[in-house]
Amino acid sequence: MYDFKKVERKWMSKYEKNDYFKANLDKSNKPFYNLMMFPYPSASGLHIGNMYSFIGSDVYGRYMKLRGYDVYEPIGFDAFGIHSENYALNVGKNPFELTPKSIKYFRDEQLKKIGNIFDWSSEVITSSQDYYKWTQWIFVKLFKAGLAEKRDSTVNWCPSCKTVLADEQVIDGKCERCDTEIQKKEMSQWFFKITKYADRLLDNLDKLDWTEVTKNIQKSWIGRSEGATVVFHVKDMDLEIETFTTRPDTIYGVTYLVLAPEYKYTKELVAEDRREEFISFIERVNKMDEAERTSITRSKNGMFTGSFAIHPLTGERLPIWIGDYVLAEYGTGAVMAVPAHDERDYDFAQKYGLEIKQVIDCDKDGLPHTEKGKMINSEEYTGWKSEDFIEKVDEVSDYMKKTVNYHLHDWCVSRQRYWGPPIPIVYCDKCGTVPVPEEELPVELPQTDDFIPDGSGLAPLARNEDFVNTTCPKCGGSAKRETDVSDNFLDSAWYFLRYVSPNDIEKPFDSKLVRKWLPVDMYIGGNEHANLHLMYSRFITMALHDLGYLLFEEPFKSFRGHGLIIKDGQKMSKSKGNTVNPNDYFDTHGVDVLRTYLMFMGNFLEGGDFRDSGMDATKRFLNRVWDIANMPEGESSINLKIKMAETVDKVSYSIENIKYNTAVAAIMEFINEAVKEKHIEKKIILDLAKLLSPFAPFISEEINEMKGGKGTILDSGFPEGYEKYKEIATIEVPVQINGKMRGKVEVNKDAGQEKILEEAKGDKRLARYIEGRNIRKVIYIKDKIMNIIVK
RNA sequence: GCGAGAGUGGCGGAACUGGCAGACGCGCUGGACUUAGAAUCCAGUGAGUUUUAAAAGCUCGUGAGGGUUCAAAUCCCUCCUCUCGCACCA
Numbered sequence: 001m002y003d004f005k006k007v008e009r010k011w012m013s014k015y016e017k018n019d020y021f022k023a024n025l026d027k028s029n030k031p032f033y034n035l036m037m038f039p040y041p042s043a044s045g046l047h048i049g050n051m052y053s054f055i056g057s058d059v060y061g062r063y064m065k066l067r068g069y070d071v072y073e074p075i076g077f078d079a080f081g082i083h084s085e086n087y088a089l090n091v092g093k094n095p096f097e098l099t100p101k102s103i104k105y106f107r108d109e110q111l112k113k114i115g116n117i118f119d120w121s122s123e124v125i126t127s128s129q130d131y132y133k134w135t136q137w138i139f140v141k142l143f144k145a146g147l148a149e150k151r152d153s154t155v156n157w158c159p160s161c162k163t164v165l166a167d168e169q170v171i172d173g174k175c176e177r178c179d180t181e182i183q184k185k186e187m188s189q190w191f192f193k194i195t196k197y198a199d200r201l202l203d204n205l206d207k208l209d210w211t212e213v214t215k216n217i218q219k220s221w222i223g224r225s226e227g228a229t230v231v232f233h234v235k236d237m238d239l240e241i242e243t244f245t246t247r248p249d250t251i252y253g254v255t256y257l258v259l260a261p262e263y264k265y266t267k268e269l270v271a272e273d274r275r276e277e278f279i280s281f282i283e284r285v286n287k288m289d290e291a292e293r294t295s296i297t298r299s300k301n302g303m304f305t306g307s308f309a310i311h312p313l314t315g316e317r318l319p320i321w322i323g324d325y326v327l328a329e330y331g332t333g334a335v336m337a338v339p340a341h342d343e344r345d346y347d348f349a350q351k352y353g354l355e356i357k358q359v360i361d362c363d364k365d366g367l368p369h370t371e372k373g374k375m376i377n378s379e380e381y382t383g384w385k386s387e388d389f390i391e392k393v394d395e396v397s398d399y400m401k402k403t404v405n406y407h408l409h410d411w412c413v414s415r416q417r418y419w420g421p422p423i424p425i426v427y428c429d430k431c432g433t434v435p436v437p438e439e440e441l442p443v444e445l446p447q448t449d450d451f452i453p454d455g456s457g458l459a460p461l462a463r464n465e466d467f468v469n470t471t472c473p474k475c476g477g478s479a480k481r482e483t484d485v486s487d488n489f490l491d492s493a494w495y496f497l498r499y500v501s502p503n504d505i506e507k508p509f510d511s512k513l514v515r516k517w518l519p520v521d522m523y524i525g526g527n528e529h530a531n532l533h534l535m536y537s538r539f540i541t542m543a544l545h546d547l548g549y550l551l552f553e554e555p556f557k558s559f560r561g562h563g564l565i566i567k568d569g570q571k572m573s574k575s576k577g578n579t580v581n582p583n584d585y586f587d588t589h590g591v592d593v594l595r596t597y598l599m600f601m602g603n604f605l606e607g608g609d610f611r612d613s614g615m616d617a618t619k620r621f622l623n624r625v626w627d628i629a630n631m632p633e634g635e636s637s638i639n640l641k642i643k644m645a646e647t648v649d650k651v652s653y654s655i656e657n658i659k660y661n662t663a664v665a666a667i668m669e670f671i672n673e674a675v676k677e678k679h680i681e682k683k684i685i686l687d688l689a690k691l692l693s694p695f696a697p698f699i700s701e702e703i704n705e706m707k708g709g710k711g712t713i714l715d716s717g718f719p720e721g722y723e724k725y726k727e728i729a730t731i732e733v734p735v736q737i738n739g740k741m742r743g744k745v746e747v748n749k750d751a752g753q754e755k756i757l758e759e760a761k762g763d764k765r766l767a768r769y770i771e772g773r774n775i776r777k778v779i780y781i782k783d784k785i786m787n788i789i790v791k
Numbered sequence: 792g793c794g795a796g797a798g799u800g801g802c803g804g805a806a807c808u809g810g811c812a813g814a815c816g817c818g819c820u821g822g823a824c825u826u827a828g829a830a831u832c833c834a835g836u837g838a839g840u841u842u843u844a845a846a847a848g849c850u851c852g853u854g855a856g857g858g859u860u861c862a863a864a865u866c867c868c869u870c871c872u873c874u875c876g877c878a879c880c881a
Contacts, residue, residue: 213875216795220877227881245881258881296792296879325879335881343792344879407880530876569802600816602804606796609803613817620831621816653807662805665815672815734811739862741811765848779861785810787861 002626002699004590011698012113020712021065021117023072025500025513032069033517034061035496035556037525037533038076038124040488041102042083046110048572048580048598048610049526052565055595056604056660057524058116062694063655064522065117065714072517073117074499076124077103080132081488082161082177085419089452095419096447099127110583115591115697117714124502126491131498132421133442134508135491138540139413140424140435147193147543148413150425150433154262154328155412157185162453163416164189166487167409168221168531173289181289187457190423190484191410194539198222198406200553201538210559211605217530223407228390230336231399232257232309235317239265241309244331244405245338248393249386251400252378253338253359255349256319257309258302260328261285269320271306278303278322285324293324300325300348312399313379323348331405343368360386411536413487416459418451420485428472428479437473443481459483492533493540496520496555511549520556524658527561534559560658563607565598580610592696593618599660599695608661622699624671625692629703634679642729643673644684645722651691652718660695667692682707687719735760736787737769753780760788 015021023031036057039050046054058073065071079099087102088095103125111118124131142148155164160180164187169176194201202222205215227246234241241257259266261282270278281303285293292298302323309318325344326335339349340358346368349356361376362369372386381389381396393400414423422443424436436443446467451460461467461483472479494508500517501510537555545553567578585594597618602608647670654663670688674680686707693700693713704713732744733756743766745759757778760766770790777789 213795217876220794223877223880225880243881247881294879298879300879323879325881327880330880337881342881344881347879405880407877527875600803611803611817614803617816623831657807659805661803662815665805668815732811736810736862739860744811777861779810781810781862785862787810789861 002623004592004622004699005587007702008591008698011701012115014701015115016112018711019121020714021071021073022119022121023070025072025517028070028072028516030069031517031521032061032064032071033496033519033521034058034064034071034073035499035520035523036073036075037523037529038078038492038495039106040078040081040083041099041106042087044105045581045583046106048582049565051110051114051582051594052598053525053562054111054116055114055598056562056658057522058114059595059599059655059660059694060522060524060658061117062697062714066690066693066716066718068717071117072122072499073119074122074124074502075111075116075118075120076122076495076499076502077106077126078488078492078495079103079125079127080420080491081126082163082415082417082419083488084127085417086161086177088419094449094451095127113586113591114582115595122499122502124495124498126488126495127419129442129444130503130505132445132491134498135421135486135494136424136436136441136443137438137508138490138494138544139421139486140438140441141547142192142543143425143435145543145547147196148190149193150188150190152186152188153191153412154184155187155189157183157187159183159455161417162455163459164412164414166412166489168411168489168535173294183289185457189412190414190425190482190486192413192539194411194535195406195408197539197542198224198408199404200542201408201535204538204554208554208559209557211527211561214527214530214534214559214561217527218535221408221531221535225405225407227403227405228393229332229401229403230312232312232318232336234269234320235308235310237268237307239268241265241320241334242332243334243336244403245336247338247341247372247386247390248396248400249372249375249384249389250338250341250359251313251336251396252375252381253340253357254311254318254336255339255355255357256321256337258321258323258326258335258337258345258348259305260326260333261322261324262328263322263326263333266305266322269305269307270322274303274306278305281322288324294327300344300351302348302352304352312397319354321348321352321354329409330407340367341369343370411487411539413490414482414484415487416457417453417485418445418460420488421445421491422461422467423482423484423486425482426470426472426479427482428475428477430477431472431474431479434472434474434479440473445485459485461485489532489536490540493536494544496537497544497550515551518550519552519554521558523556523559524562525559526564530561560605562604562658563602565608565610567610569609585615589615589619590622590698592622592698595697596622596664596695600664602661604658604660621668621671622696624675625688625696625699626703628671628674628680629685629689629706631677631685632679633682636677636679636681636684638725638728640673640677640680640684641722641725643670644687644719645725645729647691648687648719648722655694663691664695667695683721686716689713690716690719731783733783734785735763735766736785737766738789739787742766742769749783753778753786756780756786757788760786 036054061071061073084099085095088098156170157164158175158180160178170182173182202224228248230243232241302321305320307320309320311318337345339345339356341360359377361374375381375384393402424443426434428434468480470479470481497509500513541555542553544550572579597615601614647666650666651663689700689703701713730746731749732746734744773790775790779787
């Protein structure tokens with residue numbers, strides 16, 4: 001009987017003692033950078049979803065190592081940030097004290113036990129000074145390059161976390177961390193100008209080997225939309241209103257303008273006698289939460305400002321309205337309303353009795369008609385096609401200009417929290433906003449017990465006089481420090497660069513090693529970071545590229561987003577009490593079983609359904625493997641060798657395409673054949689162990705050692721030498737008569753059509769359908785199928 | 792509403808480029824071992840149907856309906872359902 005506890009303990013300690021998986025970063029000839037998303041130590045331990053991700057990534061790394069690559073598989077801890085901090089606040093501890101403890105548990109009780117080929121010598125912890133010094137360095141570099149800016153803006157405020165958040169961290173109007181309803185606030189915040197990179201972030205996607213889903217999520221988040229800006233003069237005022245439209249061809253159908261309630265000129269535009277109405281209107285809008293405000297089904301409300309704009313082409317007078325369906329954040333916050341050809345404008349115009357003017361040819365009853373078509377009622381452009389007009393917009397009028405708009409907004413990076421890198425900026429009355437000189441980094445996060453966010457809009461550090469008061473690096477006069485910390489996603493936006501030289505105190509990363517090892521060859525992780533970490537990392541990499549620090553502009557050559565685990569057909573959640581704690585299975589089933597089952601239970605890229613019955617079955621499977629490994633040695637049958645030839649191919653194909661479940665299935669099939677034998681060849685059993693080793697490392701190592709192998713099995717090379725068995729294999733060719741399956745004939749591989757036809761005629765079953773009839777046509781797909789058409 | 796993906800036995804899921812549907816596993820049924828159970832092992836297992844029975848065969852079958860093809864889970868059209876992403880984006 002296989003004693004998994006003993007074997008796993010033995011190999012865990014061997015992995016710990018020997019540097020099997022320490023990559024020689026300098027000397028390596030075939031570098032392969034296998035990256036997984038480092039965890040944040042924010043809870044009582046890694047959950048099964050983390051394990052799923054890490055193991056799935058490790059299977060790939062192990063496979064590549066077996067294939068002879070120098071695989072570098074580093075790991076670290078995303079230890080700064082709101083998740084670790086919230087956890088600390090929850091349990092009433094100081095993150096300074098709690099985080100190292102969490103890390104220790106994550107590392108020693110979990111990560112070191114799951115059999116991954118981590119190179120522990122390269123561990124990176126984002127909350128350590130050696131690391132965040134360089135996070136701050138990046139901030140300073142971006143600031144100097146004009147890519148970081150502090151500005152007033154409407155931002156997302158989480159009342160529970162008491163900080164602002166980036167757009168990407170608001171999910172369905174709620175805080176990504178704590179699920180609290182987000183409020184919009186007008187505040188001065190630090191932004192990274194990621195929108196400058198919108199087009200590159202979008203265009204590069206086509207060149208990346210990433211899972212399509214992930215690319216699609218990024219595409220729609222960037223949300224490029226082509227259109228035009230149209231400028232309207234306000235009648236009797238020295239004001240211009242700029243609007244964005246994707247349908248400049250409907251310009252002659254504009255019958256009014258609508259502004260967002262937050263629009264910058266509303267004060268000027270709202271007439272004296274409408275001020276009161278305006279104030280109560282704004283109050284009503286503010287009462288709505290984000291979800292209600294943006295609900296499509298809600299009826300649209302608005303009010304007339306009393307002012308008019310001038311149509312740039314016709315000179316007509318257009319009433320200017322304020323409408324709660326216009327968003328301040330998108331486009332210019334002002335819309336040229338074309339009720340005949342836009343559903344929202346149509347609804348609004350109907351409600352308030354505004355003019356509806358048709359300018360695209362269609363059935364009059366079909367309004368609003370949103371399709372493009374032939375322009376009508378458009379003066380000299382009547383008869384033009386929409387597309388032609390859109391193309392020529394720039395020539396029509398000085399007031400119209402082709403423009404591109406994005407859904408993507410600049411990245412709000414300041415956080416009114418404690419547990420993060422202080423933003424390295426100093427405010428001086430004389431010199432203004434001054435970055436901390438690079439040689440003075442890091443700006444140390446002071447260790448203090450006064451770290452609880454108070455919701456005032458200022459970070460806890462603002463209460464720390466010693467920290468706040470400083471001298472200006474430029475003029476030496478007294479100055480004040482920025483007290484916000486930067487977003488945790490900035491920490492993780494460059495950690496993959498740090499991994500190659502984690503202990504370098506001179507620079508953020510070693511350029512020579514970066515050139516050798518990056519971009520990352522394979523990155524496997526969850527899709528929940530598609531708009532977050534994966535977008536930010538691309539941006540930071542591009543920015544560092546433009547600043548001359550990197551030769552490449554895309555950090556991850558290949559990315560595979562995997563699916564989620566469910567339990568017995570249901571979503572796992574603490575409230576349902578159906579969560580799975582991976583550690584529970586270490587003693588009952590063993591790590592090998594857990595790994596193998598997680599990879600077997602479903603398609604890794606789509607997720608899977610975790611069931612205890614499957615764990616039991618996998619345990620049975622590995623016991624069978626053990627029994628076969630312990631069969632008497634002796635020559636194996638040709639049949640089994642042919643089976644092994646197939647298995648090697650199937651496992652390679654499956655792992656390379658991240659179809660881990662079918663790789664395991666192929667090994668099971670092989671086992672089902674092997675149990676029929678009385679003895680087994682050493683080579684066969686060693687190769688079996690190799691194929692199994694990405695999934696069940698410990699039993700595979702043990703088998704390898706038992707059969708005389710030294711060190712780790714991953715250094716012993718991929719199974720080879722089976723080509724010749726594929727040649728001698730016979731195959732069954734299915735035979736159809738008139739397209740219906742009627743039988744099979746057994747022939748040698750590569751048999752010709754005549755041979756198969758002859759066999760078919762000689763086959764009792766098939767002959768019935770052929771005899772006495774005319775064969776009109778024979779379709780033969782070599783080694784696959786024959787279809788005989790008879791009459 | 793828009794975009795993407797998916798829908799296959801009692802269940803999780805296979806099926807590479809259009810070429811044997813249901814690999815592999817769970818569950819279930821029967822059997823072996825056992826005083827008994829657990830564990831383990833062996834056999835069977837899409838539905839319907841023909842035959843006394845077995846062997847063997849036939850028909851149907853991949854969300855629904857149509858089409859292309861010698862051949863469709865796979866390609867095309869229409870529709871339904873689910874999941875994910877975005878969403879009053881002008």
